[in-house]
Amino acid sequence: MSSVAWQQFLTTQGARIDAQHYAHFNPSTAENRLFDLSALGLIAVRGEDAQTFLQGQLTNDIKQTNTGAQLTGYCTAKGRLLALFYAWQTEDTVTLQCPRAMVPDLVKRLRMFVLRSKVVIEDVSDQFVCMGLAGPALQSLTPGIPETVHGVSHNQQVTLIRLPKSGGLPRAQAILPVAIAETHWRQFANLYTPSSTDAWDALEIQAGIPQVYPQTKEQFVPQMLNLDALGGINFKKGCYTGQEIVARTHYLGKVKRRTLVAQLSASNSTPQAGDTLLDAQQQEAGQLVRVAPDVKGGWSVLAECRLESKEAGVVTWQGQALTFVAPPYALT
Template sequence: MSNATISSATISSATWQQFLISQGAQFNATGEAVFTTPAAPASGQLFDLSSHGLIAVSGADALTFLQGQFTNDIKQLSQAAQFTGYCTAKGRLLALFYAFSINETIYLQCPRALIAALVKRLRMFVLRSKVVVEDASEQFVILGLASADSAAHIQHLPLHAHQYSQTPLGSLIRLPDSHGKQRAQLIVESAQAEAAWKTLAASFNPTDSEQWDTLEIQAGIPQVYTATQEQFVPQMLNLDALDGINFKKGCYTGQEIVARTHYLGKVKRRTLLAALPETAVAPQVGDAVLDAKQQEAGQLVRVAANKQGGWWLLAECRLEARAAGSIYWQEYELAFAELPYTLA
């Protein structure tokens, strides 16, 4: 990616929130930005993704170190960003990272609430390797962009998902399209974040962060949160279908379990896209989903409000239970939709 020098300036969460408030944002109970002012007539959308944190891993041995930790081939990051899983020895996911490289430093993106514990855990395994693991969440601001227009609307947009490009505002990574919209995330150095937001807001509508979660769900992108750590083998979250597992790269923590799941046959549990009608209470990540006999069939992986009412969600589910009949959250039946990718 870019060889530009990365600034050491940081911006605190509180300072960034105050700036967004000055730009018309409010913040809900979960810390997500909500914009109540009417949107200007434009098809592009601009999102605050500061609920995402970053771990920076650098040093002469960084690639070798991470290659022994994660499910994907970290050596391919010079060509494109990637999804990758961080497992326990039992093959259960502690985190699902979106990994990318800037100026020979590897960045691991995941929910900000997980960052401190993951940094601590990764440092435990560094030992004598020449590796530095740091919380870089306040060195950058991550912004999301979505547009139903041609690629020209998001300037410098790469041709394919996960490819990088360098822009005057920061490092741009194209993400999988969702619901007919092209998407990208922009990683902006903290010192330039306010100026970048103002520049982008001139042609993109500032939009509620939860609507970004909806686009992620519709793209079939799962996530691991505090409530669901150590609940899933990577294939249960479709990480193989998202090119987040490399079965030829060699050993890593949990590799034996992940490989066994792959080579012994068809995966019995998968993450499926579904919708719920309006409900008396909001569904939560980690809530159980039930089969027709009201027995547990899986759990909710990701949840976001549907702008038209109700909820969009990703639900991990026993495929046998799904094939046998309806699946429920509480008394509400899930309405399943097609994922935008194929499950083996």
């Protein structure tokens, strides 16, 4: 089965596929839900020097993908994020996951720095299907989901990763070759109700998981997106591109801009990642990082903003005040 055939299969299951590879199903309030994550792309980095090469490129200690998946940033020399990757290792391959639209440019850029390293970098987005699973039925899956958050298991070509909970719901991701995706989707659908990809985004937002998109690349240093709080930066691993700026931000004191979970009411306009936020004086206060429709109406958002603007009481998007909610993890 090709990736095109996979999309055709999803349409037979009731999905509408848009240009961004989002699958849209009828709204569901089911406790256990299944999501197509084809909007995410995959970069395979393999070869005997793969870990060493990535160690000099990414913010996290890539050697730790031997024991579990991790968030990690890819920065410019000025410490600005080109991408956020979710990374894991299978045998001799480190897989980097990010929005599919960003993969071709990132593959090209990474290859520029390979030089004489024994590394092969490949876009494998069309070779695999990523699925999201949410709900208590995770406990009954066979083979089992790893018990620890970011734990990774491999069984019969299927990679399973335990993700952080969202709103108390257990979550996981399955990555499998496209040739066996249809069979496993049908099996999962015995326990889970197929749901829209943007509903998965809403769960990610509720869990405080940021993302970098083409329109927001080079806009943030990693701490602005809470990578330090999410375990996405290792300050002891040594040098990598942008390391000096990231370390300076860490050691010079309190971070003044953070990404916060918030709600926006319904609007005639659709908020987008990269949209500007304003403070009470109509000065720039930050920008939207991630947006998804909220099941109760309006929008769930992650908003990167100056903490002093938030503490002053008003941060707005197109005149609407953001309603901030308690963060799902501690920020210092």
